[in-house]
Amino acid sequence: xxxxxxxxxxxxxxxxxxxxxxxxxxxxxxxxxxxxxxxxxxxxxxxxxxxxxxxxxxxxxxxxxxxxxxxxxxxxxxxxxxxxxxxxxxxxxxxxxxxxxxxxxxxxxxxxxxxxxxxxxxxxxxxxxxxxxxxxxxxxxxxxxxxxxxxxxxxxxxxxxxxxxxxxxxxxxxxxxxxxxxxxxxxxxxxxxxxxxxxxxxxxxxxxxxxxxxxxxxxxxxxxxxxxxxxxxxxxxxxxxxxxxxxxxxxxxxxxxxxxxxxxxxxxxxxxxxxxxxxxxxxxxxxxxxxxxxxxxxxxxxxxxxxxxxxxxxx
Amino acid sequence: xxxxxxxxxxxxxxxxxxxxxxxxxxxxxxxxxxxxxxxxxxxxxxxxxxxxxxxxxxxxxxxxxxxxxxxxxxxxxxxxxxxxxxxxxxxxxxxxxxxxxxxxxxxxxxxxxxxxxxxxxxxxxxxxxxxxxxxxxxxxxxxxxxxxxxxxxxxxxxxxxxxxxxxxxxxxxxxxxxxxxxxxxxxxxxxxxxxxxxxxxxxxxxxxxxxxxxxxxxxxxxxxxxxxxxxxxxxxxxxxxxxxxxxxxxxxxxxxxxxxxxxxxxxxxxxxxxxxxxxxxxxxxxxxxxxxxxxxxxxxxxxxxxxxxxxxxxxxxxxxxxxxxxxxxxxxxxxxxxxxxxxxxxxxxxxxxxxxxxxxxxxxxxxxxxxxxxxxxxxxxxxxxxxxxxxxxxxxxxxxxxxxxxxxxxxxxxxxxxxxxxxxxxxxxxxxxxxxxxxxxxxxxxxxxxxxxxxxxxxxxxxxxxxxxxxxxxxxxxxxxxxxxxxxxxxxxxxxxxxxxxxxxxxxxxxxxxxxxxxxxxxxxxxxxxxxxxxxxxxxxxxxxxxxxxxxxxxxxxxxxxxxxxxxxxxxxxxxxxxxxxxxxxxxxxxxxxxxxxxxxxxxxxxxxxxxxxxxxxxxxxxxxxxxxxxxxx
Numbered sequence: 023x024x025x026x027x028x029x030x031x032x033x034x035x036x037x038x039x040x041x042x043x044x045x046x047x048x049x050x051x052x053x054x055x056x057x058x059x060x061x062x063x064x065x066x067x068x069x070x071x072x073x074x075x076x077x078x079x080x081x082x083x084x085x086x087x088x089x090x091x092x093x094x095x096x097x098x099x100x101x102x103x104x105x106x107x108x109x110x111x112x113x114x115x116x117x118x119x120x121x122x123x124x125x126x127x128x129x130x131x132x133x134x135x136x137x138x139x140x141x142x143x144x145x146x147x148x149x150x151x152x153x154x155x156x157x158x159x160x161x162x163x164x165x166x167x168x169x170x171x172x173x174x175x176x177x178x179x180x181x182x183x184x185x186x187x188x189x190x191x192x193x194x195x196x197x198x199x200x201x202x203x204x205x206x207x208x209x210x211x212x213x214x215x216x217x218x219x220x221x222x223x224x225x226x227x228x229x230x231x232x233x234x235x236x237x238x239x240x241x242x243x244x245x246x247x248x249x250x251x252x253x254x255x256x257x258x259x260x261x262x263x264x265x266x267x268x269x270x271x272x273x274x275x276x277x278x279x280x281x282x283x284x285x286x287x288x289x290x291x292x293x294x295x296x297x298x299x300x301x302x303x304x305x306x307x308x309x310x311x312x313x314x315x316x317x318x319x320x321x322x323x324x325x326x327x328x329x330x331x332x333x334x335x336x337x
Numbered sequence: 338x339x340x341x342x343x344x345x346x347x348x349x350x351x352x353x354x355x356x357x358x359x360x361x362x363x364x365x366x367x368x369x370x371x372x373x374x375x376x377x378x379x380x381x382x383x384x385x386x387x388x389x390x391x392x393x394x395x396x397x398x399x400x401x402x403x404x405x406x407x408x409x410x411x412x413x414x415x416x417x418x419x420x421x422x423x424x425x426x427x428x429x430x431x432x433x434x435x436x437x438x439x440x441x442x443x444x445x446x447x448x449x450x451x452x453x454x455x456x457x458x459x460x461x462x463x464x465x466x467x468x469x470x471x472x473x474x475x476x477x478x479x480x481x482x483x484x485x486x487x488x489x490x491x492x493x494x495x496x497x498x499x500x501x502x503x504x505x506x507x508x509x510x511x512x513x514x515x516x517x518x519x520x521x522x523x524x525x526x527x528x529x530x531x532x533x534x535x536x537x538x539x540x541x542x543x544x545x546x547x548x549x550x551x552x553x554x555x556x557x558x559x560x561x562x563x564x565x566x567x568x569x570x571x572x573x574x575x576x577x578x579x580x581x582x583x584x585x586x587x588x589x590x591x592x593x594x595x596x597x598x599x600x601x602x603x604x605x606x607x608x609x610x611x612x613x614x615x616x617x618x619x620x621x622x623x624x625x626x627x628x629x630x631x632x633x634x635x636x637x638x639x640x641x642x643x644x645x646x647x648x649x650x651x652x653x654x655x656x657x658x659x660x661x662x663x664x665x666x667x668x669x670x671x672x673x674x675x676x677x678x679x680x681x682x683x684x685x686x687x688x689x690x691x692x693x694x695x696x697x698x699x700x701x702x703x704x705x706x707x708x709x710x711x712x713x714x715x716x717x718x719x720x721x722x723x724x725x726x727x728x729x730x731x732x733x734x735x736x737x738x739x740x741x742x743x744x745x746x747x748x749x750x751x752x753x754x755x756x757x758x759x760x761x762x763x764x765x766x767x768x769x770x771x772x773x774x775x776x777x778x779x780x781x782x783x784x785x786x787x788x789x790x791x792x793x794x795x796x797x798x799x800x801x802x803x804x805x806x807x808x809x810x811x812x813x814x815x816x817x818x819x820x821x822x823x824x825x826x827x828x829x830x831x832x833x834x835x836x837x838x839x840x841x842x843x844x845x846x847x848x849x850x851x852x853x854x855x856x857x858x859x860x861x862x863x864x865x866x867x868x869x870x871x872x873x874x875x876x877x878x879x880x881x882x883x884x885x886x887x888x889x890x891x892x893x894x895x896x897x898x899x900x901x902x903x904x905x906x907x908x909x910x911x912x913x914x915x916x917x918x919x920x921x922x923x924x925x926x927x928x929x930x931x932x933x934x935x936x937x938x939x940x941x942x943x944x945x946x947x948x949x950x951x952x953x954x955x956x957x958x959x960x961x962x963x964x965x966x967x968x969x970x971x
Binding site: 037040041043044045048049051052143144146147159160162163164165167168171172174175179228229232233234235236237238239240241242243244245246247250254257258261271272273275276277279280283284294295297298299301303306310313314317318321331332333334 | 359459462463464466467468469470471472474475476477478479480481482551555558559562563564565578582585586589592593596597599600603604607608627628629631702704706729733734735736737738741742744746749750751752753754755763764767768799801802815
């Protein structure tokens with residue numbers, strides 16, 4: 023098992039390299055000449071050239087990439103000009119908040135999606151199944167940023183049950199119950215689409231598995247129906263749903279951009295939107311890279327988990 | 338989507354689509370939205386940009402504003418329709434751009450194969466390693482906010498979906514004969530791609546488009562919501578929502594209404610997309626399969642009470658009828674089967690595939706999947722009790738306990754994710770109050786009993802780590818776990834090699850003798866019958882056509898079908914005896930002919946054979962046959 027994890031980690035390295043190349047290329051797409059942009063259009067050609075040299079922009083793209091990558095590997099992600107602090111510090115600080123939000127949303131959608139999917143399959147064509155199918159249909163079509171606004175209107179404005187924004191109360195608070203209260207609405211909002219996707223897939227996969235010969239064997243052994251479903255069918259379903267949960271991690275991490283904006287959650291997503299608005303490119307770079315890297319790790323986790331559950335993959 | 342009605346025989350794609358109620362309602366909603374958006378210029382609406390400071394933030398249905406007004410006093414209905422137009426146009430354009438480039442990459446990669454494919458797909462994998470929306474954000478960050486840039490960004494992040502799907506299909510097509518033929522006829526690569534491959538790939542492109550366009554509308558709206566897409570005064574649904582958000586507490590309708598429109602738009606498109614996918618690629622239709630219940634439905638008209646079972650029998654089956662309903666058709670898989678099973682004997686149930694022998698076996702303990710199966714009539718007596726009407730919990734206490742099954746293909750019948758030891762343990766503990774450790778010890782004993790070498794170690798193996806013969810031994814061990822009185826073996830050796838077959842058969846016979854259990858042995862192979870069975874019942878088209886002792890059947894087969902089945906068995910050393918397949922096919926069991934079901938394949942059949950109802954009549958001592966000619970000859 024540990025050798026598999028090591029191998030899988032090794033595979034992640036080229037993917038991470040690929041991510042840096044893509045981010046670098048996208049940033050190289052920025053139209054216009056940065057030196058001219060900084061110095062203004064009245065700058066002399068000599069000044070522009072000198073600044074270009076200083077910024078390393080006279081070198082080839084490949085050379086620029088190596089220098090950039092080298093700096094990052096040493097922890098130097100550059101300095102955010104809008105916040106006037108090192109990008110890495112800001113990004114790491116924000117990332118914690120995003121991880122709390124995305125992590126709880128992922129946990130929520132996995133649990134709810136799996137439960138709903140299994141229930142739906144077991145009660146196929148029953149009322150519960152129809153209701154869940156309807157919810158799934160609505161869930162996967164909902165604009166999450168709109169749903170967030172609706173929930174704020176209902177739970178924060180109308181019923182005054184939960185706070186509408188932020189991560190902690192400004193006065194007092196700062197403890198776990200306070201965090202949970204602030205987390206509830208954004209986490210639910212963020213998990214809705216993924217819950218729908220996971221529920222739909224779990225249902226389809228359970229229905230297929232319940233037709234397998236080994237389920238008939240389990241029944242022929244005299245096992246109770248609860249055990250047949252909860253143990254025999256569910257484990258197989260889990261094996262096929264886990265990679266999908268891994269992919270959903272990407273949608274949840276990305277969707278956090280909207281949700282953090284709606285709920286003013288102090289995470290990476292909201293930072294990115296502000297950074298784009300102020301054209302703070304280095305901050306965008308750092309933020310995108312760290313979220314993308316964490317997505318790679320989430321997928322790795324899903325892979326390892328699947329490997330643990332399915333002995334056929336160990337050969 | 339073409340609404341052409343071609344031939345009336347097979348339902349056209351359009352008909353199939355319309356029959357899907359959800360897809361149709363999606364189409365209707367979408368049509369209404371598109372129509373309204375298109376008609377926005379000619380509807381009697383205020384200009385979307387006309388401000389009226391005095392009429393700010395009017396609620397819906399107030400003062401001549403159907404949907405109210407925003408913070409500048411602009412008419413929300415007008416803005417909504419114009420914004421919808423923009424959102425649809427942008428989403429659709431993004432889809433077309435993504436479909437074009439993605440399909441191009443997919444076609445080239447799939448057609449060229451090798452290195453080109455490898456490097457292209459690596460690149461695609463890299464892009465997919467990004468969280469979807471984040472990549473779009475990075476692109477917008479580089480290009481700068483704006484509706485067109487948002488469009489490009491969303492298109493780019495969707496290219497991988499197209500590239501992957503199209504490549505998969507192209508890869509399969511590129512190695513097909515018609516492509517080779519085109520290549521040999523001197524067509525260039527580009528022409529082959531365009532004239533031979535593209536038409537076949539088109540459905541996949543359409544499916545991918547229909548399933549992604551909703552997303553793309555949603556995501557471009559999202560970027561606009563964040564202020565990175567449409568910039569004022571231009572407005573799409575997303576930017577309307579984003580602007581309205583600032584007024585959420587004072588005038589919620591300004592943000593709620595555009596959001597509702599995005600939702601309706603995306604949902605109607607998703608509904609349609611599902612419908613299109615189901616029509617063009619029915620294999621992908623999810624959840625269409627129905628799940629089998631824990632017990633076969635008992636649809637008998639009369640439920641027989643408890644009565645005495647024929648003495649000296651372990652089980653008595655009387656006039657068992659099992660049907661499958663598929664659509665309007667009813668398949669009578671088992672059409673009135675009766676037999677006795679005596680303690681310690683081995684009864685063979687023999688017939689071609691589709692003769693109803695397995696369904697008969699599964700019916701005994703309600704293991705026929707419902708839907709589509711159901712018990713239509715008859716009785717199965719065990720200890721005087723009617724098993725067909727027994728409760729699920731009663732059946733569960735018998736299943737694997739007093740009555741145990743051995744199935745055909747042990748690779749598919751053992752659970753792939755549990756060790757064999759675990760699976761045997763489970764069988765034991767379902768019927769005996771044993772702890773885990775004790776049950777495991779017993780499981781290892783059972784594995785020893787079925788002669789699995791190194792049983793202690795192999796109990797920790799998963800099914801895929803064993804050979805076919807070993808797996809079937811595990812299946813047998815599982816059936817023996819609770820000292821069954823009746824063993825039902827459904828073609829237990831069919832999936833095995835001939836040499837292994839003989840070993841497993843010998844083992845089964847020995848173990849049955851040892852435990853004195855009755856064995857119902859289902860097979861299509863008379864060679865196997867002669868090895869193991871004491872008595873034989875031959876089934877054809879859901880009924881028993883001949884029953885007798887193995888000796889009687891093998892030496893004096895009375896039914897022409899039995900004779901042909903016996904002739905199918907190759908005999909060692911007798912060259913002239915050729916493997917003879919039986920000419921013709923068994924009748925379809927939803928339209929059984931009158932009279933003898935075998936008449937059409939029988940050389941001796943005459944017109945009288947195709948009339949009335951034939952009975953299973955006794956010829957000599959306990960040897961009965963369902964054949965007019967045989968009866969006359971006797």
